[in-house]
Structures are given as structure tokens and as C-alpha cells.
Amino acid sequence: MASSSKKVIYAALIGNGLISITKFFAAFFTGSAAMMSEGIHSLVDTGNQILLLLGLKKSKKPADKDFPFGHGKEIYFWSFVVAIMIFAVGAGISIYEGIHSLIDPHPVKNPLVNYVVLGLAMIFEGFAWYFAWKEFNAARGDRGYYEAVRKEKNPTTFVVLFEDTAAMLGLVVAFVGIALGQLTGLHIFDGIASIIIGLILGVTAAWLAYETKGLLIGESADTEIVAGIRKIASQHEAILNVNEALTMHMGPNFILANISVDFKDSLAVSGLENDIAQITKEIKKEFPLVKRVFVEAEDHTQR
Known part of the structure; x- marks a missing residue:
């Protein structure tokens, strides 16, 4: 999954980088505010792909004494930074350019x-969108689209798709705005x-x-996994109750x-250790994503 996610990001990075150059050339040559906004949009998207690749690389760093559970949340942090970049730079400058126009x-x-550049951009962006859509569908499985986004724990699968979808919409809007301005003679359509x-x-x-906020601050696993963990623990005879x-x-x-x-109060210390070890083994076998398991002994009547 990580390898395929990188392929999607690299495809978007190359596509957006080339597209941004052509859009800026067209904006400079024609004076179109909409094309300038599109150039800024593609440039921001290019930077975002670099940030996502940085997040993926940092998330692979092994655990150490300062981060005993590893650096996996790095990808959540950098995905959140991408959202800020899109809002602060992409949206902010585009709206400013429009108001100025x-x-x-x-x-x-x-x-x-502009029409030639937008047409080429739609083709390139369409390929990038297709790769992102294919990756998202593979991760989605049998889940609905909304549910897949809400429950997906690897944000790169939907961040790139959202970016590419916004890019395609932006291209259509720019095309329509420039065309309406040309057909009606009203230059405000560009702005x-x-x-x-x-x-x-x-x-x-x-x-x-x-x-990405929920993932960043600490989101739980899917309900199916949580229920499965409870079921595995509750099936052990030594356990009276899973609190x-x-x-x-x-x-x-x-x-x-x-x-x-x-x-059970009658359980010997050696039996307790064996049972905890068995529970841990069964949970990790059933759910490979569960890397660490901590079992806490607590009387449910004292809670």
C-alpha cells in the first residue's frame, strides 16, 4: 500500500510541476487572473506532493527513546500541513487575484x-486523477465512498484524490470563465x-x-477491530469480564x-502471564496492524 501510495504521489508531483509551468506561462502571456490562479493552484499542489513524500519518509523512522511507538503520525501531521497550505496559499491568493481583477x-x-494550456492540463491532470482514484478504490474495498474517507487511516489515499478533483474542477471553472469573458466581452468573468x-x-x-484532525490527535481503530479484540479477550476462561x-x-x-x-481471583501468576501472552498472540495474528498490546488487570466491580 505504501509503495502504491508513493506512485500516486509521484504521478501527481510530476504532472502538477509541468502543468504549473505552462499555466504561469499562459497567465503571463495572456494576463488572465483565472489562469494565474490555476498556476498558483498547481504550484501549491506540487509543493503538497513533496510534503506528503516527506511525511511518508519520516513516518518510516524506527522507534527510539523519545518516540517509543515510532514516527507513524508524521504522515498525519504533514497531511494536515497540506490542508493548511491549500487554504492559506492556494485559496487565499486565488481569491485575492480574483478580487483584484x-x-x-x-x-x-x-x-x-489559455484554451490550449487548459486542454493539455485537463489531460495530464486526468491521468493523475485516474491513478489517485484507482488507489482510493483499492483501499476503499466494499465500503461506501463517504465511509471510506471517514475510516481510511492512510490520508495520502484521499488527500491526493481530493487535490486532483479540486484541480479538475478548477480547470473547468477557468475554461468557462475565460470563454464567457471572450463571448460576452465582460472581463469580470475572469476575476x-x-x-x-x-x-x-x-x-x-x-x-x-x-x-486528518482525528488521525492527528489520536483516532481509534475501526469498530470491527475493537469488537474483535474484545471478543478474543472475552473467550479466555481466565477472564471474568472485559472492561x-x-x-x-x-x-x-x-x-x-x-x-x-x-x-479470576484463583488464577496463579504463571497462569496470568501465559494467558496475557496468548491473548496478545491471538490479537496480533487476527489483526496484523495491531503492533503493541497492553493488558491491564482491573476488578470490574471497583470501576
Whole structure:
């Protein structure tokens, strides 16, 4: 999964890098605010891919004394930074450019250049979107689209897809804005298109920030995994009651589990150790993402 995620990010990085250069050239050559917004959008997306690759690399660092559970949450942090970048830089500058264009509207020169660049950008962006969509579908499985986004623990699978979807929408808006300005002679459509692109980026950033926030501060594993952990523990004869089964994602592929159980009072210390070891072994075998298991002995009547 990590390897395929990197392929998606690299595809988006190369595509957005090339597209941003052509968009800036077209914006400089034609004076289009919408095209300038699109250039900024692609440049921000290029930077975002670099940040995601940085997050993936840092998340692979082994555990140490300062971070005993590893650095898996690095990918959550950098995904959150990506959301901030989209909002602060992409959306902010696009809206600014649009407002400036509305205050001082001017005709777009050589609109054919914009159409050619936007058409090429749609093709390149379409390929990047397809790769991101394919990766997201593979991770989604049988879940619905909304549920898949809410429950996906590897944010790169939906961050890149959201970015590419926003990029495709932005291209369509820029195309329509430039075309309406040319057809009607009203130069304000270029500025309006730039503002709409900024709003699209703002909504995308807000949604990404919302989805990555839970992972960043410590989101639990899926309910199926939590229920499975409780079931495994409760099936042991030495356990009278499973008080709690608490989980936390320390990274996309690392779940920490803490189980509070009430053992039989007659259980010997050696039996207690063997039972804990067996519970841990069964949980890790059933759920490979669970890397660390802590079992806490606690009388449920004293809770």
C-alpha cells in the first residue's frame, strides 16, 4: 500500500510541476487572473506532493527513546500541513487575484493560448486523477465512498484524490470563465472564475483538515477491530469480564491496543502471564496492524 501510495504521489508531483509551468506561462502571456490562479493552484499542489513524500519518509523512522511507538503520525501531521497550505496559499491568493481583477478588469489577450494550456492540463491532470482514484478504490474495498474517507487511516489515499478533483474542477471553472469573458466581452468573468477557484480550494482544504484532525490527535481503530479484540479477550476462561478495549492509530499501519480485563481471583501468576501472552498472540495474528498490546488487570466491580 505504501509503495502504491508513493506512485500516486509521484504521478501527481510530476504532472502538477509541468502543468504549473505552462499555466504561469499562459497567465503571463495572456494576463488572465483565472489562469494565474490555476498556476498558483498547481504550484501549491506540487509543493503538497513533496510534503506528503516527506511525511511518508519520516513516518518510516524506527522507534527510539523519545518516540517509543515510532514516527507513524508524521504522515498525519504533514497531511494536515497540506490542508493548511491549500487554504492559506492556494485559496487565499486565488481569491485575492480574483478580487483584484474585478476591481481592475482587463481583457484576456490571446485566449487561444489559455484554451490550449487548459486542454493539455485537463489531460495530464486526468491521468493523475485516474491513478489517485484507482488507489482510493483499492483501499476503499466494499465500503461506501463517504465511509471510506471517514475510516481510511492512510490520508495520502484521499488527500491526493481530493487535490486532483479540486484541480479538475478548477480547470473547468477557468475554461468557462475565460470563454464567457471572450463571448460576452465582460472581463469580470475572469476575476469571478479566479474567486470560484479559490473557494473550491478553500472547501477542499477545510474538508482535508477535518478528516486528518482525528488521525492527528489520536483516532481509534475501526469498530470491527475493537469488537474483535474484545471478543478474543472475552473467550479466555481466565477472564471474568472485559472492561475496556481502547485502541489508537499510531500510524496507518500501527495500532496500539490497551485492554482492561478482570481476571479470576484463583488464577496463579504463571497462569496470568501465559494467558496475557496468548491473548496478545491471538490479537496480533487476527489483526496484523495491531503492533503493541497492553493488558491491564482491573476488578470490574471497583470501576
